[in-house]
Amino acid sequence: MSSNYINAESVIETYEGKDLGLTYSKNCSVFKVWVPTALTVSLVLYETGGNDAAGIKDSGRIVNMQLENGGVWRVKLAGDLKGKYYMYRAVFADGKLVEIADPYAIAVSANGVRTAIVDLKDTDPQHWQEDSSPPLLHPSDAVIYELHVRDFSADESSGMLYKGKFKAFTESGLCDPEGGPLGIDHLVQLGITHVHLLPVFDFQTVDELGNTDEGSSTSYFTEYNWGYDPQHYNVPEGSYSTNPADPVARIREFKEMVQALHSHGISVIMDVVYNHTYSVEKGPFEPLVPDYFYRRDFTGRLSNGSGVGNEIATERPMVRKYIKESLSYWASEYHIDGFRFDLMGLMDSITMREITEELRLEVNPNLLLYGEPWTGGDSPLMTKTLKGVQRGKGYAVFNDNFRSAIKGDSDGWGRGFVTGEYDKEGAIAAGIKGAIHDFSESPVESVNYVSAHDNLNLWDKLLTAQGLRQEANLPDMENGKLKNGGSVEEAVAQAAPYVSIDMHDILGNETVRRSLLANGIILTSQGIPFLQAGDELLRTKYGDHNSYRSSDAINAIRWDNKSIFMPVFKYYQGLIELRRNHPAFRLHGRQEIERSLEFLRCEGGVVSYILRNNAGSDPWNNIVVLFNANNEQISTLLPNVSDSWNVVVDHTGAGTETIRKVEGNEVQLEGLSMMVLYDACGEPSPRAKVIEIHYERSDGDYRGWNLWVWGTGIQDGQGDFRQMENGRAIARIEVLPDTTSIGYILRLNDWEEKDGNGDHFIDCSSNEAVIKVLIRDREQESSEAADDDLKLTS
Structure with a gap:
């Protein structure tokens, strides 16, 4: 342990300001850095980025900094410093x-060697100020597509010019030889709403200048990485830029990517890694503030709940501040629409709660936030953000219970519902209901998925569970190389992952059917669906269960699969269209699900349910969904609410148009298939009316305050204030159209304090679609409403 060790409990010098780092203008630049235990701190100003190929080190200009309150060192330099670089000593x-x-x-600079001084205005693409996030009326409307920047365009079949770069997302109008849209146009055609990008901040294990010589001073670099090895949290990764040596280029090109996706109606989610860094001694924090940013166990050793040797101590004030300001920067400067938190279990629950509240109030009320509710190992953190901790807190977690019930284990022979294991029907039913009787308060706290970048992807898992790896001649990979040596490219060329498919009957293939059934369950369940890029193309990673450092030969999306497996793509497209056009599959709350969704059968490898009475104000009166995980055809009963049913999904296709009709109350369901039917198309009543609550506090401090509501008929429990207007915090509560009154209590966090005594009620008997009310804190309860359009309640 360093002699400069800081006991976190004894650190009293913290800083409240939000101006750490560089504040640049053409007239002057102000530098501020938090180094509470240093004797002296200096700014070192350089002319170059420190990447000279000849190894020539330029000497910098040293400028002494002054210690101010809160352990912050500051210096102000006159003149325009744009284009220069700096370090702290x-x-x-x-x-x-x-x-x-x-x-x-x-x-x-390239590889993050030195900090660059830029004018952010120079990084804005044309019309950047007009860029805006696509609308997201409710988290249940999202369909997430997880994607690695390089995988998207690296293969020759992509037809993209900017292979492996941010700018590949700006390339539109590309088609395969059969005329099928590729790249960003493919995403639009598929119908997803959000692209989830694996880490795109500056990470340490790819040489941005392309130096892969093992004898070089940067021999620890590899050609490819997922990016879960942070270095500079607030800078885009340079290897995805067309010019990593230009600090402005990577920022502008990242913004161009976001702008292109937004212009196509697709939101952008960043995968963020605030639970660990790649290195401690060479990381971004340890040298300046020894032992403060990292968590230690009871012996004083670095704790290793991440599995990579360290954990960030998110519970400490200046660490929590750093994370919140970093997220706010990405959301505001780069127009990011959501964040996925890696190993969120290692982030303390208070930090997660404050991130959710503050980002939505201060930056974007519709940010989508979710993460992994587990750790990678033991941790001394007492307030881990595990499954269940998120209840009512406004963010979601990955539902690994559902994932395992559907497919079995992630890398081996273990089986689940779609891979031939019985007695999984109850777990499937729990996932279909959005885990509201498992670990969630509402369905949108559950991110439903069967595969992600970690572990075997869906196709390879199915081959493994079916015992087909040898027939498919999948290579044995470890740490990006063949276990027995040789060329990965040659091994991939010799593999036959689709050997069992009859190209004249693609949807009749057993493995294809299992894959469609797996994600068919995901796309028709309550909650937030999450797909791994390429599932709709039967993507394989050739059996590599941990491809984080494997080559493009393993990881790249092969776009020629689209035309080869077009029936599969159309099936996914149809399921997404069904979900996006029918709110019955996107119910908003626990009470709504309990009222509308009823299981009909849940045994013998069959799960079926009905969504009743225009659920969620769906135009279809009653919808029946059936899943058959048996190899053979089964016969099952339909509910007695109708004698005639329209089939829109079966083993032959999926969508919103009627494929055929079923008469009577019994239906035949093919083996390893699903079916969606509806009885009639009616005139649904309005889905809900909204109570818009404006909360006014005399102290202007809304941190931690929320509503506890009941009687909504949709989602009772915690209601969050998500935006500010005229100095007031605003929450929007959905209620059933015929609701006349709801109850509420204003509380601080989880009942730490209440504003007012007793229960309070809001009259919502009006037929208005939006009912606006004003609530003032107890200091102002007797005053009159100041706004004509707000009804005062108390």
């Missing part, structure tokens, strides 16, 4: 001297 009491890039860096 600190000296500690034991004589140790360090020089490091700014932890708050927003621009860096």
